[in-house]
Amino acid sequence: ACGPGNNGGDGLEAAMHLQRDGRRVVVTWLGTPEHAPADARKSWERARATGVIWADVPPSNMTAADLCIDALLGIGITSTTTRTPDSRMLAMLTALHHSPAPVLAVDLPSGLDADTGQFAAGFNPPTPTTAHSSQKTRHTLSLLTLKPGLFTASGRDAAGSVWLDDLGLSPDYEPPSAWLTGPAKPPPRSHASHKGSYGDVAVVGGEGLAARGLGMTGAALLAASAALHAGAGRVLVALLDEGRMALDTTQPELMLRRFDALALEELTVVCGCGGG
Structure with missing residues (x-):
């Protein structure tokens, strides 16, 4: 599924290579040769020369052994964009979402904001209603750089497995705007110290069964566990x-x-977890 811009041109390039x-x-x-960007038009010419099949609507007989390529929209759309997909694009997006075939997005899943990981209005994928749909195989081939939106908010589920092709450019071409890190490394602690040396946290909450028959002690215990793992003494x-x-006992x-x-007055207090 190829859009009218250069993201669609990338999809046409993929079509050419797969056909070969x-x-x-x-x-x-969704484009036309007359209105396509110069690069996308050249990609259309190359794809046409290889003999790919052109269709107005996606095939309806796709299986899990096939592959859908989402090359409708790239980084040109943001979560604040007021543009909504037209009927043809909406039909293609719907077909991509409901097809049993794996989906490979070019650069970004269509409609996803590259910075925030939020979808623009009208582009949100449907909420999974079955275990099959929630486990649909998704991949994203990010070009030039990894976009923050692929790892935040809705981007993590929409992108699936993320691959990077820097297109041969040096990593020094553009400084990174964000770093992906693991858990922070705890600072070293003196041997001549004890748990009282690292601050006290009090967690108040966790309604018991006796009050209303609704036990919520787990919320307070989870908050307390988080405080321990964060380094509280x-x-x-x-x-x-x-x-x-x-x-x-656990x-x-x-x-x-x-x-x-x-x-x-001597404690850092966390209050309200599971308080009812």
């Missing part, structure tokens, strides 16, 4: 469960307290 490789290629193109947990839990390092036993 002996594949059966069907192309739906001591984590005190005041559950709103009438004192029914005295120990979390995390015995958590110190359970009554609320009135907390010296709040």
